Amino acid sequence: MQVPSPFEYERATSVEHALELLARLGPDARLLAGGHSLLPMMKLRLASPEYLIDIDPLAGELGYVREQDGEVRIGAMTRHRELLESELLARRVAIFTDAERVIADPVVRNRGTIGGALCQADPAEDLSAVCAAADARVVVRGRDGERVLDMRAFHRGAYETAVEDGEMVTEIRVPLHPGAGSAYEKVERRVGDWAVVAAGAAVRLSDGTIEHAAIALAAVGGDVTSPAAAEALAGRPPSEELFAEAAGIAAAGCSPVTDQRGSAEYKRHVAAELTLRALRRATARALREES
Amino acid sequence: MQVAMSVNGEERGAEVEPRLLLVHYLRDVLGLTGTHWGCDTSNCGTCVVLMDGEPVKSCTLLAATAAGHEITTVEGMERDGVLDPVQQGFHEEHGLQCGFCTPGMMLTARALLDRNANPTDHEIRTAISGQICRCTGYATIVRSIRWAAEHANEGARA
Ligand SMILES: Cc1cc2nc3c(=O)[nH]c(=O)nc-3n(C[C@H](O)[C@H](O)[C@H](O)COP(=O)(O)OP(=O)(O)OC[C@H]3O[C@@H](n4cnc5c(N)ncnc54)[C@H](O)[C@@H]3O)c2cc1C
Ligand code: FES
Numbered sequence: 161m162q163v164p165s166p167f168e169y170e171r172a173t174s175v176e177h178a179l180e181l182l183a184r185l186g187p188d189a190r191l192l193a194g195g196h197s198l199l200p201m202m203k204l205r206l207a208s209p210e211y212l213i214d215i216d217p218l219a220g221e222l223g224y225v226r227e228q229d230g231e232v233r234i235g236a237m238t239r240h241r242e243l244l245e246s247e248l249l250a251r252r253v254a255i256f257t258d259a260e261r262v263i264a265d266p267v268v269r270n271r272g273t274i275g276g277a278l279c280q281a282d283p284a285e286d287l288s289a290v291c292a293a294a295d296a297r298v299v300v301r302g303r304d305g306e307r308v309l310d311m312r313a314f315h316r317g318a319y320e321t322a323v324e325d326g327e328m329v330t331e332i333r334v335p336l337h338p339g340a341g342s343a344y345e346k347v348e349r350r351v352g353d354w355a356v357v358a359a360g361a362a363v364r365l366s367d368g369t370i371e372h373a374a375i376a377l378a379a380v381g382g383d384v385t386s387p388a389a390a391e392a393l394a395g396r397p398p399s400e401e402l403f404a405e406a407a408g409i410a411a412a413g414c415s416p417v418t419d420q421r422g423s424a425e426y427k428r429h430v431a432a433e434l435t436l437r438a439l440r441r442a443t444a445r446a447l448r449e450e451s
Numbered sequence: 452m453q454v455a456m457s458v459n460g461e462e463r464g465a466e467v468e469p470r471l472l473l474v475h476y477l478r479d480v481l482g483l484t485g486t487h488w489g490c491d492t493s494n495c496g497t498c499v500v501l502m503d504g505e506p507v508k509s510c511t512l513l514a515a516t517a518a519g520h521e522i523t524t525v526e527g528m529e530r531d532g533v534l535d536p537v538q539q540g541f542h543e544e545h546g547l548q549c550g551f552c553t554p555g556m557m558l559t560a561r562a563l564l565d566r567n568a569n570p571t572d573h574e575i576r577t578a579i580s581g582q583i584c585r586c587t588g589y590a591t592i593v594r595s596i597r598w599a600a601e602h603a604n605e606g607a608r609a
């Protein structure tokens with residue numbers, strides 16, 4: 161039987177209360193959101209916090225997906241399931257819907273949250289790549305105010321983010337643009353498993369050329385985005401050749417490792433193929449948006 | 452710490468350690484051993500119970516978090532001696548062999564039918580995709596859930 165080591169338990173009733181508890185209990189306290197990364201780690205004693213601050217009661221205050229000021233705003237406690245079922249995301253930023261269909265399984269999706277996923281920053285985690293491809297920004301709040309970070313500033317690598325002691329993530333903001341399309345492609349060994357490799361792409365079309373593009377990969381090394389591939393796409397008309405060129409750049413720039421999910425060589429090959437497919441689908445969606 | 456929650460419609464409270472997982476609260480503190488416990492890693496789904504009507508893996512949820520919520524376990528499916536149509540469906544269509552996955556499968560089926568009275572086979576398969584039947588009886592499990600959808604008002608005397 162796997163049992164976490166003992167801890168003291170606090171239940172936050174509001175964001176302010178959670179921040180106050182974080183300040184009072186110090187660096188030995190951890191937030192508990194959906195618990196589907198933290199509790200397994202605690203059961204394996206990979207994490208043994210002295211205090212747990214349960215933010216499950218904030219599922220109301222921080223559970224939303226809404227359109228505001230040209231952005232989609234997603235509360236940090238929004239569960240995977242709510243992201244999957246969001247009609248707004250499916251219509252405007254379909255990369256989220258694509259990814260949520262293949263993140264874990266429906267029962268895990270009932271608990272896991274976007275805030276927990278981004279803060280866990282597992283190297284195979286999908287939403288960090290999704291948010292990076294979608295140019296999302298993350299709102300990090302402390303007692304003295306908030307910072308709004310883009311994904312390059314927020315996501316520092318495997319299991320590391322810009323969230324400091326005493327801070328928490330409250331919201332994710334995804335910009336909306338006309339003529340934009342996005343898509344996510346993932347290869348997994350079986351339903352509900354973590355990615356062998358996954359790729360996300362977003363493009364913005366204007367007058368038949370790609371005005372802006374972003375590509376992000378999951379499970380193939382720490383740096384999720386591929387700015388070089390995005391640069392290769394910008395300012396050029398979409399074509400199969402161009403997609404293949406960008407996919408090649410993204411795959412060449414990633415750093416997969418050989419493990420039980422496949423060899424590094426295989427993963428690099430899959431990264432190129434998935435980037436290509438994601439670009440195709442993102443562009444098709446952008447064309448539909450444009451017309 | 453003191454926790455209290457509604458379990459199968461009855462208010463149940465106890466003094467527990469904060470680190471106690473819901474599955475052990477149900478099995479060891481309340482003696483409701485119908486909720487099974489297998490992989491302990493949130494992969495197999497045999498520990499599924501309903502929290503506020505939605506399936507959750509009780510090996511990956513603190514009893515402390517569940518406090519104040521409504522929990523339904525397999526023991527709560529039969530009412531006044533009448534089986535839930537899902538239970539009856541598993542009986543009619545041979546939905547279980549060893550029975551280890553069955554409580555979790557049936558509760559997920561109940562939650563699915565509460566949201567979607569007439570799911571397709573694909574929707575049924577998706578709903579139970581986080582749960583493993585070690586006896587691999589998936590085809591009959593899907594048929595059992597289908598039976599329950601088609602006989603929504605036909606529970607039977609237990
Ligand atoms: C069987 C299984 C399969 C899975 N498959 C996938 C998959 O295919 N793809 C995928 O991407 N993920 C997968 N996951 C992970 C799942 O998506 C988790 O839900 C997610 O990683 C963490 O979310 P959580 O809300 O459960 O976070 P928790 O476990 O509660 O927290 C994770 C970490 O983030 C911190 N934290 C949480 N919320 C905040 C906040 N608002 N501000 C600051 N810090 C915070 C916590 O302190 C903790 O350190 C899987 C999980 C399981 C159990
Ligand atoms: S025991 Fe909980 S998912 Fe296997």
Ligand code: FES
Binds near residue numbers: 549583
């Ligand atoms: S009936 Fe044996 S595990 Fe499903």
